[in-house]
Amino acid sequence: MPVSFKYFLLLCLLFLAACGGETEAAPPTPTLSPQAQLGKQVFSRNCGSCHSTTPDTIIVGPSLAGVATRAETRVDGFDAYTYLITSVMQPDAYLVQGFENLMPNNLSKQLTGEELDAVVAYLQTLK
Numbered sequence: 254m255p256v257s258f259k260y261f262l263l264l265c266l267l268f269l270a271a272c273g274g275e276t277e278a279a280p281p282t283p284t285l286s287p288q289a290q291l292g293k294q295v296f297s298r299n300c301g302s303c304h305s306t307t308p309d310t311i312i313v314g315p316s317l318a319g320v321a322t323r324a325e326t327r328v329d330g331f332d333a334y335t336y337l338i339t340s341v342m343q344p345d346a347y348l349v350q351g352f353e354n355l356m357p358n359n360l361s362k363q364l365t366g367e368e369l370d371a372v373v374a375y376l377q378t379l380k
C-alpha cells in the first residue's frame with residue numbers, strides 16, 4: 254500500500270471520528286423567554302440583595318428557589334401569578350412565616366409596569 258494511501262485512510266478515520274462526536278444530541282439548554290430574561294435583570298438589580306435563588310439560602314428575605322411552585326398554594330384562591338404580583342406590590346399583605354416585614358413597599362412605584370410583569374415572569378420560572 255503506498256504511504257499516501259495510508260494517510261488518506263487515516264484522515265478518513267479521523268474525519269469519521271470527529272463527525273461521529275458531533276451527531277450526539279446536545280443536552281437541551283433551558284432558555285428564558287425575552288420577558289423572563291428582562292425580569293432576571295430586574296431581579297438582580299432590585300431583589301438579589303435580599304433574595305437568593307439557591308435553595309435554603311436566606312439573605313434578608315427567603316430564598317426564592319421553587320417560589321413558582323409554592324406560590325400556587327400560598328393563599329386560598331390565588332394562583333401563582335396573583336400571589337407573586339401581590340407579594341411585590343404589597344409585601345406586607347402576606348408575610349412569609351418566620352420573616353419580618355422588611356421588604357420595601359415602594360417597589361410598585363420604583364419599577365415600571367413592564368419591569369413588574371417581567372420580574373413576575375422570571376419568578377414563575379423558579380419551579
Ligand code: HEC
Nearest residue numbers: 299300303313314315340344347348349352353355356357
Ligand atoms: C430589603 C430586602 C428585600 C428586597 C429588596 C426584596 N425583598 Fe422580597 N422579601 C423580603 C422579606 C424579608 C420577605 C419575607 C417577608 C414578606 O413576606 O414580606 C420577602 C418576601 C418575598 C416574597 C414571598 C416569598 C414566598 O415564599 O412567599 C416574594 C415573592 C418576594 N419577596 C419577591 C421579591 C421581589 C420580586 C423583589 C424585587 C422586585 C423583592 N422581593 C425585593 C425582603 C426583600
